[in-house]
Amino acid sequence: MGGAKDGTIEEEHKANASTSVDFNDYTIIKEGEAEILMHRNNQVFFNKTQVNNRDLSIAVLRAFIEIRKQEHEAFLSRKTKVGTKASKETPEAPAAEAAMDSSVGSDKPNGVHDGNVAEASSEDACCDTPVQPINTPEVKVQRELKPPKVLEALSASGLRALRYAREIEGIGQVVALDNDKASVEACRRNIKFNGSVASAKVESNLADARVYMLTHPKEFDVVDLDPYGSPSVFLDSAVQSVVDGGMLMCTATDMAVLCGGNAEVCYSKYGSIPLRAKYCHEMALRILLACIESHANRYKRYIVPILSVRMDFYIRVFVRIYSSASVMKETPLKLSYVYQCVGCDSFHLQQLGRTVTKNNSVKYYPGYGPAVPQECTDCGKRFNMGGPIWSAPIHDQEWVNSILTDVKAMKDRYPAYDRIIAVLTTVSEELPDVPLFLCLHNLCGTLKCTSPSAVIFRSAVLNAGYRISGTHASPLGLKTDAPMSVIWDIMRCWVKNHPVKPQPPDQSGTVILSKEPELQANFTRAIASLSKAQAKKVARFLPNPERHWGPKLRAGRQVTSKHVSLLGPEAVNGSANYEEGDEPEAKRQKTENPTFDS
Numbered sequence: 001m002g003g004a005k006d007g008t009i010e011e012e013h014k015a016n017a018s019t020s021v022d023f024n025d026y027t028i029i030k031e032g033e034a035e036i037l038m039h040r041n042n043q044v045f046f047n048k049t050q051v052n053n054r055d056l057s058i059a060v061l062r063a064f065i066e067i068r069k070q071e072h073e074a075f076l077s078r079k080t081k082v083g084t085k086a087s088k089e090t091p092e093a094p095a096a097e098a099a100m101d102s103s104v105g106s107d108k109p110n111g112v113h114d115g116n117v118a119e120a121s122s123e124d125a126c127c128d129t130p131v132q133p134i135n136t137p138e139v140k141v142q143r144e145l146k147p148p149k150v151l152e153a154l155s156a157s158g159l160r161a162l163r164y165a166r167e168i169e170g171i172g173q174v175v176a177l178d179n180d181k182a183s184v185e186a187c188r189r190n191i192k193f194n195g196s197v198a199s200a201k202v203e204s205n206l207a208d209a210r211v212y213m214l215t216h217p218k219e220f221d222v223v224d225l226d227p228y229g230s231p232s233v234f235l236d237s238a239v240q241s242v243v244d245g246g247m248l249m250c251t252a253t254d255m256a257v258l259c260g261g262n263a264e265v266c267y268s269k270y271g272s273i274p275l276r277a278k279y280c281h282e283m284a285l286r287i288l289l290a291c292i293e294s295h296a297n298r299y300k301r302y303i304v305p306i307l308s309v310r311m312d313f314y315i316r317v318f319v320r321i322y323s324s325a326s327v328m329k330e331t332p333l334k335l336s337y338v339y340q341c342v343g344c345d346s347f348h349l350q351q352l353g354r355t356v357t358k359n360n361s362v363k364y365y366p367g368y369g370p371a372v373p374q375e376c377t378d379c380g381k382r383f384n385m386g387g388p389i390w391s392a393p394i395h396d397q398e399w400v401n402s403i404l405t406d407v408k409a410m411k412d413r414y415p416a417y418d419r420i421i422a423v424l425t426t427v428s429e430e431l432p433d434v435p436l437f438l439c440l441h442n443l444c445g446t447l448k449c450t451s452p453s454a455v456i457f458r459s460a461v462l463n464a465g466y467r468i469s470g471t472h473a474s475p476l477g478l479k480t481d482a483p484m485s486v487i488w489d490i491m492r493c494w495v496k497n498h499p500v501k502p503q504p505p506d507q508s509g510t511v512i513l514s515k516e517p518e519l520q521a522n523f524t525r526a527i528a529s530l531s532k533a534q535a536k537k538v539a540r541f542l543p544n545p546e547r548h549w550g551p552k553l554r555a556g557r558q559v560t561s562k563h564v565s566l567l568g569p570e571a572v573n574g575s576a577n578y579e580e581g582d583e584p585e586a587k588r589q590k591t592e593n594p595t596f597d598s
């Protein structure tokens with residue numbers, strides 16, 4: 001761990017900052033190991049609610065450093081083996097291969113990957129060529145793994161950069177950027193204020209992050225984007241600035257846009273149409289991932305999601321970025337359109353592409369469609385079509401479990417320990433291969449019936465031979481691989497024992513209930529109907545610690561109606577608190593003809 005220990009820090013502060021700073025004008029804010037000076041007039045952006053965001057990022061960075069080290073060791077030992085074998089068989093290593101490996105060598109030590117794509121160079125030179133041996137001892141010397149270099153592209157006060165530098169063992173240089181002069185001045189003051197280790201590691205620059213990232217291609221092991229509102233304008237340059245195998249961390253707080261409040265704005269920013277449904281927060285994550293992938297693809301790169309979370313009033317994704325023209329071809333297999341019935345809660349996914357493998361060669365084709373008929377087979381109403389979304393896994397469960405274990409082992413190093421443990425625990429129990437989720441209350445709302453308990457419903461799904469889990473994105477959400485026809489049969493069986501009042505014949509619920517179930521649901525309590533965390537009574541969702549736990553505007557700005565997409569309608573109407581379910585989808589889900597200008 002870096003930084004001066006308590007006791008010496010005050011002296012260091014004085015030595016570093018007292019000559020130029022009148023402390024009476026400032027309050028000191030401490031988060032984790034870092035302390036920042038906040039001017040009484042508070043010109044620089046600081047939002048303490050983002051402690052969850054910063055803690056989680058620190059946890060992911062710690063895991064990244066460890067896994068990167070393991071991958072590097074594995075890479076070297078693989079190469080050593082190949083090299084030893086080759087030196088017996090072929091005395092000289094081909095120059096092309098040495099060139100391929102040079103991207104992994106002295107100045108770019110981070111081109112180490114796991115899995116098959118590990119050998120893909122930045123231009124995928126080796127795709128169709130068997131990997132050849134290299135001159136092992138020399139390369140080994142060149143391949144000393146340097147500490148990871150981090151870019152905090154939108155740094156404001158520098159608190160995040162300072163926490164990274166002071167709290168994360170093994171971290172390299174941290175470059176903090178901001179295009180606001182007052183922020184850069186504050187950041188520089190804060191760097192000094194945090195002592196010698198921070199001063200040695202953190203550098204602050206006044207720059208437009210987009211220009212800086214474009215002019216520093218493949219230079220950073222980690223790029224962190226934490227903007228006001230949408231990150232969309234930063235994505236194209238950010239995906240270029242990350243080294244192969246490096247990590248992009250990205251926040252988006254424009255939840256009203258991403259959750260379907262302004263579909264046309266979402267399309268213009270992210271290239272996807274959002275849907276107003278209970279799963280909208282997970283859909284928001286998947287829209288952001290699809291958007292990052294699309295930017296990466298422009299440079300023959302692709303993403304591997306590590307962790308994607310909805311927390312508080314924002315979403316945050318952690319993805320690794322690799323280069324490979326051949327893997328990039330698989331992108332349409334990882335994307336889907338979503339058909340959402342306007343009458344009932346049925347939704348269906350349609351993959352953009354498919355492959356056919358013949359004699360070891362893979363061919364890429366458009367996906368088959370449409371995935372649904374014109375009218376919903378459950379209730380007869382039409383579908384809205386959203387997407388494309390990222391429909392491949394949004395987390396790497398091995399990473400998640402390893403982060404969870406590490407966080408538990410370092411409890412006192414995380415000020416937001418309870419919150420990040422709750423999120424990681426719920427994420428660790430999500431079905432990894434099931435995009436989006438159902439909401440039991442919505443299903444019951446459609447049928448106008450009383451709700452079975454989650455345990456009873458989960459049991460019926462499990463007893464029918466399907467999988468089911470919760471989701472971190474909503475306390476009421478349920479992920480399942482059961483088809484909608486099975487879900488409605490379970491609900492029909494439930495209603496047989498819990499009858500509903502007669503409803504008008506054109507209602508979706510009436511149409512659904514007019515059919516006899518093909519499956520006889522078994523509501524006997526199944527052993528796996530509670531998740532491990534539920535069984536152990538581990539908290540999975542926590543209330544906000546205080547009122548006004550929400551997004552903030554740029555320093556010094558007043559809240560006006562134009563901030564509705566960033567802060568949500570509640571904030572703009574006078575209350576800045578933006579809590580679960582505030583997004584517009586919850587209230588306006590069943591809209592047959594949603595307009596784009598709500």
Ligand SMILES: C[S@@+](CC[C@H](N)C(=O)[O-])C[C@H]1O[C@@H](n2cnc3c(N)ncnc32)[C@H](O)[C@@H]1O
Nearest residue numbers: 045154155156160178179180208209226227228
């Ligand atoms: C939400 S704040 C960052 C908060 C910070 N990451 C933290 O954890 O405390 C966003 C910052 O991005 C800066 N910013 C906005 N556009 C920028 C650009 N094009 N280049 C660099 N900085 C920019 C703003 O001045 C602001 O300080």
Ligand SMILES: [Zn+2]
Nearest residue numbers: 341344376379
């Ligand atoms: Zn329907």
